[in-house]
Amino acid sequence: xxxxxxxxxxxxxxxxxxQERTCPGYDILFSADHAHQVEEHKxxxxxxxxxxxxxxxxxxxxxxxxxxxxxxxxxxxxxPGQIWSLHRSLGGWDDMxxxxxPPMVLVLELxxxxxxxxxxxxxxxxxxxxxxxxxxxxxxxxxxxxxxxxLRKEDVEYCWGQVSPEMVQHIQALAETEEENDTIDENNTIxxxxxxxxxxGATMAMQALPTLIHRHEYPDLPTWVxxxxxxxxxxxxxxxxxxxxxxDNALVMFGAMQFPETMIKKAASGAAHQFSYNVITLNDHxxxxxxxxxxxxxxxxxxxxxxxxxxxxxxxxxxxxLLAWWNHAGVFDEGEVSHDLxxxxxxxxxxxxxxxxxxxxxLILLLIRGEHASTD
Amino acid sequence: xxxxxxxxxxAWLNSPECWKLLKKCAHKYCKNIADxxxxxxxxxxxxxxxxxxxxxxxxxxxxxxxxxxxxxxLVREDWVALQRYLMSMASSSLHEQNRDKYYQRVRQALSDAxxxxxxxxxxxxxxxxxxxxxxxxxxxxxxxxxxxWKPTFPAIATDTVKKATTITKxxxxxxxxxxxxLEKNVRVQTRELCAYIRDGWPAGTAYDIKETQIVxxxxxxxxxxxxxxxxxxxxxxxxxxxxxxxxxxxxxRIALYLDDQQLLILMCLRIYCHFTQEKVARLLxxxxxxxxxxxxxxxxxxxxxxxxxxxxxxxxDLDEKLYDIFLKMLLDTCKDEDCSRSYQEKDNETHxxxx
Numbered sequence: 084x085x086x087x088x089x090x091x092x093x094x095x096x097x098x099x100x101x102q103e104r105t106c107p108g109y110d111i112l113f114s115a116d117h118a119h120q121v122e123e124h125k126x127x128x129x130x131x132x133x134x135x136x137x138x139x140x141x142x143x144x145x146x147x148x149x150x151x152x153x154x155x156x157x158x159x160x161x162x163p164g165q166i167w168s169l170h171r172s173l174g175g176w177d178d179m180x181x182x183x184x185p186p187m188v189l190v191l192e193l194x195x196x197x198x199x200x201x202x203x204x205x206x207x208x209x210x211x212x213x214x215x216x217x218x219x220x221x222x223x224x225x226x227x228x229x230x231x232x233x234l235r236k237e238d239v240e241y242c243w244g245q246v247s248p249e250m251v252q253h254i255q256a257l258a259e260t261e262e263e264n265d266t267i268d269e270n271n272t273i274x275x276x277x278x279x280x281x282x283x284g285a286t287m288a289m290q291a292l293p294t295l296i297h298r299h300e301y302p303d304l305p306t307w308v309x310x311x312x313x314x315x316x317x318x319x320x321x322x323x324x325x326x327x328x329x330x331d332n333a334l335v336m337f338g339a340m341q342f343p344e345t346m347i348k349k350a351a352s353g354a355a356h357q358f359s360y361n362v363i364t365l366n367d368h369x370x371x372x373x374x375x376x377x378x379x380x381x382x383x384x385x386x387x388x389x390x391x392x393x394x395x396x397x398x399x400x401x402x403x404x405l406l407a408w409w410n411h412a413g414v415f416d417e418g419e420v421s422h423d424l425x426x427x428x429x430x431x432x433x434x435x436x437x438x439x440x441x442x443x444x445x446l447i448l449l450l451i452r453g454e455h456a457s458t459d
Numbered sequence: 460x461x462x463x464x465x466x467x468x469x470a471w472l473n474s475p476e477c478w479k480l481l482k483k484c485a486h487k488y489c490k491n492i493a494d495x496x497x498x499x500x501x502x503x504x505x506x507x508x509x510x511x512x513x514x515x516x517x518x519x520x521x522x523x524x525x526x527x528x529x530x531x532x533l534v535r536e537d538w539v540a541l542q543r544y545l546m547s548m549a550s551s552s553l554h555e556q557n558r559d560k561y562y563q564r565v566r567q568a569l570s571d572a573x574x575x576x577x578x579x580x581x582x583x584x585x586x587x588x589x590x591x592x593x594x595x596x597x598x599x600x601x602x603x604x605x606x607x608w609k610p611t612f613p614a615i616a617t618d619t620v621k622k623a624t625t626i627t628k629x630x631x632x633x634x635x636x637x638x639x640x641l642e643k644n645v646r647v648q649t650r651e652l653c654a655y656i657r658d659g660w661p662a663g664t665a666y667d668i669k670e671t672q673i674v675x676x677x678x679x680x681x682x683x684x685x686x687x688x689x690x691x692x693x694x695x696x697x698x699x700x701x702x703x704x705x706x707x708x709x710x711x712r713i714a715l716y717l718d719d720q721q722l723l724i725l726m727c728l729r730i731y732c733h734f735t736q737e738k739v740a741r742l743l744x745x746x747x748x749x750x751x752x753x754x755x756x757x758x759x760x761x762x763x764x765x766x767x768x769x770x771x772x773x774x775x776d777l778d779e780k781l782y783d784i785f786l787k788m789l790l791d792t793c794k795d796e797d798c799s800r801s802y803q804e805k806d807n808e809t810h811x812x813x814x
């Protein structure tokens with residue numbers, strides 16, 4: 084695949100895209116909160132080095148004039164073919180002191196089972212486009228069928244336009260033929276541009292991935308479970324004297340929280356293998372029920388760096404998602420659980436654990452279920 | 460956007476205040492470039508007033524397209540991105556104009572004549588002529604002449620070919636000749652009209668600019684463009700004198716990226732000190748030679764990421780001498796005391812390892 088543009092033109096376009104993707108915007112560049120990161124960025128970026136707020140005073144004035152004739156962006160229901168900008172929260176500083184700015188994307192399809200979307204990244208530099216990029220027209224730039232990924236629906240911010248269903252189909256068809264990128268010479272400017280674009284796409288996708296997996300694995304749990312702050316609030320609303328662990332993982336929070344003493348089922352005296360765990364039922368808006376159950380452990384040992392646990396849940400609490408963590412020094416490592424919904428029998432493996440972690444650590448079990456499967 | 464706002468904006472565009480503001484924007488930008496010569500390997504040659512005029516032209520003629528492009532920056536009040544985008548457009552546009560002023564003049568004359576000539580402008584080309592659906596695109600002027608077509612050229616003084624009236628007159632004459640020859644209604648691309656005019660008159664002289672310079676070799680034969688460029692690059696010392704400071708700044712910045720990930724000392728130990736991968740692994744606490752090799756690849760990727768954006772440091776126009784100097788500068792930033800090998804040796808090793 085070849086481009087008609089000369090080397091200098093290609094490199095200029097590539098430089099500009101790189102700045103667009105990695106240089107902080109006005110509010111970040113001159114924000115006291117980001118001062119340290121900006122300083123480090125400026126040491127490395129010759130484009131931003133030397134930029135002062137004073138330089139932009141007149142540009143701000145010009146921008147405000149143009150703003151008067153700029154239409155307000157829309158936020159319609161998401162549909163395939165729409166062109167969206169992504170929330171700025173998906174961007175941020177990376178380990179190279181670059182401020183990754185989320186790109187525009189074209190929605191290719193809705194992933195309704197996980198409240199997600201599949202998108203193609205968009206770039207606006209015609210000279211960097213090859214035959215397998217698709218010109219979206221109307222100044223929207225080109226879609227990258229070789230750079231598609233899944234996002235959460237809530238990752239998009241503003242809708243800027245719409246392309247035809249035929250164009251979406253064409254892009255999807257191209258996306259399914261993956262060989263084209265391999266034909267670009269590794270010394271070609273476009274090769275580096277594309278590698279970088281894929282990196283940007285991966286940065287966006289990686290942030291959505293845990294939630295999408297969570298939604299796929301626990302479709303019956305409400306979406307507010309994905310927000311640890313909401314979970315903390317709802318737990319305290321449900322039982323104010325509950326003790327909550329310090330964690331950003333909402334499911335760990337449910338598993339490791341301690342209800343007030345009066346609610347906790349105690350093991351019968353002499354029943355050394357009985358183990359107390361939390362049983363939570365959620366609905367769309369709140370915690371429906373929260374109690375503790377008593378599991379019977381029949382094995383808990385370590386062999387070949389794997390902690391193995393076996394046992395039965397109590398008869399009343401066999402259905403739901405069973406999750407398990409090994410808590411060592413406040414670090415919660417999730418185990419691989421196999422769980423028989425009828426009998427309540429379960430087996431759990433925590434791999435790559437040391438004897439010390441086994442001796443000093445503690446098992447956490449959680450049985451969680453949702454009453455409904457819809458968004459909050 | 461309301462009709463009122465649109466009218467107010469248009470009125471503002473035509474006001475002295477607008478011109479003053481655009482000049483201020485352009486001057487601030489150019490001052491920053493002058494204060495920071497490392498922003499580009501090629502120093503900007505355009506005057507701030509040229510930029511201001513170009514910004515004004517862009518806002519006046521491509522307002523709709525610009526609004527689409529800039530909307531996100533405007534919503535986010537990202538004035539840095541606004542500047543970057545507008546100045547990039549203005550700079551490309553000025554570059555285009557400087558490349559062929561006469562073409563720009565012809566396009567402007569056709570544009571001003573508008574519908575009377577059937578002028579149309581799309582993203583990639585401008586044309587004029589018949590607006591009927593059956594009209595065909597006129598074949599390239601050169602190919603028609605090659606096929607034996609002999610156009611006629613009316614008696615017009617050379618110094619008048621830049622006048623709008625003359626250009627529109629020639630546009631009509633050219634189109635009529637084409638339609639007679641092809642026996643069809645035609646649409647003519649602006650560049651083909653230019654080719655016709657240039658064939659009849661030395662249009663460039665009207666702008667006091669040289670027509671395409673033909674560079675000749677020692678035997679008087681014309682050189683290809685790439686040969687001519689190579690010849691120009693032979694004055695290497697001149698090139699290096701110009702870019703040395705820029706290169707130093709560029710390599711210093713990349714060195715920081717490498718240093719962040721402990722890759723500079725790794726490269727230094729491998730290339731300057733000629734340590735084996737095993738020894739480097741031991742010194743830096745890496746798991747083994749394959750880890751060193753992996754890290755060297757990481758270093759290469761970082762260097763390539765940045766050199767791929769620069770003229771003469773990568774790709775088709777790679778200047779190997781310049782690249783070697785850059786690498787030497789880059790590795791020199793590592794101040795490890797053990798790196799005491801001679802530069803000549805360092806050069807050789809650097810080349811072998813990284814090229």
